[in-house]
Amino acid sequence: MSVSFVLPHENYAGYIFDLDGTLVDSMVAHYRAWRMALCEQGASGEVFRKQEFLAHGGCSAQDIVASLNARYGLVMDAEAVAARKRALYLGLIEAGCLVPIRETVDFARRMKGRVPLAIATGSAMPGALASLKSAGLEGLFELIVTPEMVERGKPFPDIFEEAARRMGVEPKSCLVFEDADPGIEAARAAGMDWVRIPPSASLMAEE
Known part of the structure; x- marks a missing residue:
């Protein structure tokens, strides 16, 4: 899957990625x-x-x-x-059928080791790990924050705030990659900049 996005600017101290529809074409x-x-x-x-x-x-x-x-x-x-x-x-x-979203994954690979990275996903941990494995992205992210770790899920800011806390980065210094309105609302509520990833053509074609 191929997408395009433009960063608001380059000076972020940490990057937070939604998973499904943002890193992996799993929707x-x-x-x-x-x-x-x-x-x-x-x-x-x-x-x-x-x-x-x-x-x-x-x-x-x-x-x-x-x-x-x-x-x-x-x-x-x-x-x-x-x-x-x-x-x-x-x-x-389970057959390993998921495809990475190349642009966001390539960006994460470029940033890995330079600044903190995290996944903040609405999926529970078993599903998140399975999605990463199916797409061949095991080991790319050391920090994964899931709804079990916070009081409130998206569209509340808790999950992004927790990701920033665990990264040791101020929320205002984070950029969020998201494909869905609840996640973008959560990023705004956390005081973070955000980039929208468009929905995949495969999902839009689904009945």
Whole structure:
């Protein structure tokens, strides 16, 4: 997958990357896993269609289920649905089918060892590690921050603030790479600059 972006400037003390849709072209697999998991719960086929999925990009699975319950009057168990969705996702990617997003990965490789780098993702740690492995990016990032490590997920700033804290960098000196509105809202709330990564053509073609 190929994308383009322009940095606001070059003088950042640390860089924070979302994972899915930013470093790894994994959004189609996530979308399919969500649709299967929700279908198993008896949710209507109109629940969590593509635009709604995109609007929740970067949010934790539990927060997504809570949002869907509130919007559609459902009573799905957030932990159970999140676990099932994660299992389905891992099954879809176990063959090593994910592709790195070349421009963001190349930038991270150039910065590695020069300034602190971190991933701040809405995926739980098992899914994040599996995505990196499937895309051949194991070992590129030493610091991965996931929703289990903070009180509130995106669009709240907690996950980016925690990444900055662990990197030892002031939030105002960080640049965030993100593909979804909740993550960009979180970056703004954390006082960080951000770069938007456009959605992949494969996801936009998905029904």
